[in-house]
Amino acid sequence: MIKKCDVIIVGAGVIGTGLARELSRYKLDVVVMEKEPDVGWGTTKANSGIIHAGYDAKPGTVKASFSAPGNKKYEEWTKPLSVPFKRIGSFVSTKEESQLDKLEKLMEQGHENGVDKLEIIKDKARIKDLEPNISEKVEAVLHAPTAGVVAPYKLTIALYENARENGVDFFFNSPVEEIEVTNNSESDGRFAVTSSEGEIHGDYVINAAGISSGKVAKMVGDDSFSIFPARGEYHLLDSEIQGYVNKINFPLPTGDSKGILVTPAAEGSIIFGPNHQPLEKPSVATTRQGLDQVFNGATDLFPDIDTGKIVTNFAGLRAKAGSDDFEIGESEAVKGFINVGGIQSPGLTAAPAISEHVIGLLEEKGLTLEVDQSFSPSREPIPNFADMDMEEISEYTDDFRAAKEIVCRCEEVTRAEIEEAIERGADTLDGIKFRTRSRMGSCQGGFCTPRLVEILSDELGISPKDVTKKGDGSYLLDGETKEG
């Protein structure tokens, strides 16, 4: 046994990491086990980054009960952690007057779900005023001013840093292989969770394993739900086009999804997506048909958008449960085993409310919550050179040499930022990317990758050959040249 703790969380996505951070408010020993080398690399990292207003989910579903309440808690989460979050508002647009009743129905649904400030705008001049480049053919929109955007990976990294600061232990590269229900709460804990890192014992296990949540539940004999993975594909545009789109723009929703949206991303660029493709097994490969579909959906709402500014495309996974709803609650089969599974959209929105609910559930099931007075709610971000004005730059670069070397020219990321990202736990190129935006700009890492490999190798004290893009197996260099 490596250690005995109170709560073991399986999965360091926004749900697991958020829970870990909220639990770190109490005098508890909390461990998070993650199969990837970093936080947020499953379903969390590749979604639309939308904090939905909460009108989409059918009233009465678990999703609906957490959406609007989750949305309302977003400042509570993002402010102390210094994570950019902007309530830019969303539009659901229709080009047909005959579809107006569908907008009205959505608004009604929103009211039932507790969404504030919804309005239907039929005045085309006002629509154009709020979203100047939207298709002329749009006749009416449902405007939800409370909807917002956040960078989901940035949020998760911030939650992680703060949770760690407050004593939570994270084990990366540690896929859970086995969960034994020992039912021995006195000394060894009720559960023994085994990964490649060894055995960890705990009294409560929270299954926040995303795509694998069905599989993890089955490890304790709970087969109450299964995950049917789906994929959503996206195009990302150059940040240069910032300002062309102001709102989160949805078409009218169809059966399986909210449709292909066009929105500013929290970090200044614009994204198109996603489509919705059920999969046999999880894959984040993009497809030509899928990308075309996303492209066509987006240009339907914004016909004149400069699609030449597309810098990359990517796909994300959706952990859809058979019920098509969140699977949240203590397992009927096993006491102390809490499922937080099937978290697909609007999971990011719901995360703060889910977290609050699950902590209440833990208490109800016997976990003692004693407030830890030493808990610190805040976390400082890595100073962001690109956002500084000249005065701030002078001050920042005065301090140390590494601040004066711009490593990523497209997004203006300094060596100091890269080094700090590594210090804070990034040990892969993608880990650095999600923390600093290096390799996210127009050249997509063409120029800075060799320098980043050098810095990672220096800072971690490893050979450049052992530097990876995203963990084991994703090496960049596989040998030396003849002259070395």
Next chain:
Amino acid sequence: MAAAIRGAEEGADVMLVERDIELGGILNQCIHNGFGVEIYGEELTGPEYAERFTRRIGESRVDVRLNSFVLSLRPDKTMSLLTPNGVLEVEASAVVLATGAREKSRGEIQIPGDRPSGVMPAGTAQKFINKKGFMPGKKVFVLGSGDIGLIISRRLTWEGAEVVGVAEIMDYPTGLNRNVVQCLHDYDIPLHLSHTVTDIYGKDRLEGIELSRVDEDFQPIEGSSKDIDVDLLLLSVGLVPENDFFKEAGVSLSEKTQGALVDEWFQTDVPGIFGCGNAVHIEDLVDWVTMDGFRAGDGAVAYAGNDSLPSADKDVVAGDNVNYVVPHEVSGEDEFRFALRVTEPMENVDISIKGTDISYFKQIVTPGEMEVEEVSEEDLPELEGMSQLEIEVTRR
């Protein structure tokens, strides 16, 4: 460096700002030869060619600032630099942007598939190999027959890697013919014309690609695809001028080249801001880049001295079979050079200025090879009174 040298020779106060730790830019990683044929009549390597200029810079009064990054450039030609000594505010009478180009990424050409390591622009691989001494893979496929891709194929072969093929979406190679011969044919590396990569496999590291034939609209032909196992995919699918500073300074760009619109002195439409080399359009030979740099240097000095240059009021436009032509405006008062790319490979053609007798015969032209022609002093009277010079290419 060429613009700086010319400026210093003419007695101007010149500051040369370079982001890297050394002068020379991408030449430093181009250790193959073939540089300098037009200017020196000999074949130098990239570093050798660069050194001829760094030496001249060293002997000159040019104020060289290495490790220095332009934070902002304003239309009034003031700028803020981040240097090793801190922030520096500079006021210039004229500015020459010789910022080069960047390679197109996977995302820009939208190859679908997995996102493993082992997919990178050819120039990035060149940097790893030639500057850092590391091999980015052993079994390689190259997408795009641009010069960098061709040259890296040979380099990888020398280093013991296996280059299993090069694919080009066009039905002709886009790099220089000499590179097709010396880098592919001489090493029996197959060139697949009218082919492209349509899928990428590998969760962590690249495991393979799908190669497909394309139709005349460049769409993959169903049933033509085959999988190829490789651990490295290099992209040599074109360069894009580094135009960020032009945009920041409010300079108008060419839709075709994405570089600045310039006149015969390489002055942009923001007075006193010049652009040259690959930042204006993608050139084939460093020699042409250098000559443009000299010319831009001359222009910048003249502008800085008098605050003006002869007004370039004759538009230069691409006519039949011409993809683009640079410069975009000329005064017609001075001899000048123009560079163009044709739209498709052709034989026995005349490159001419429509409505004049100014014409140049070519046996073979192809989009992969830039054509550069000079309009001499004697030709100038022919241009008098013309407001537009239409450059066309016609078959004999």
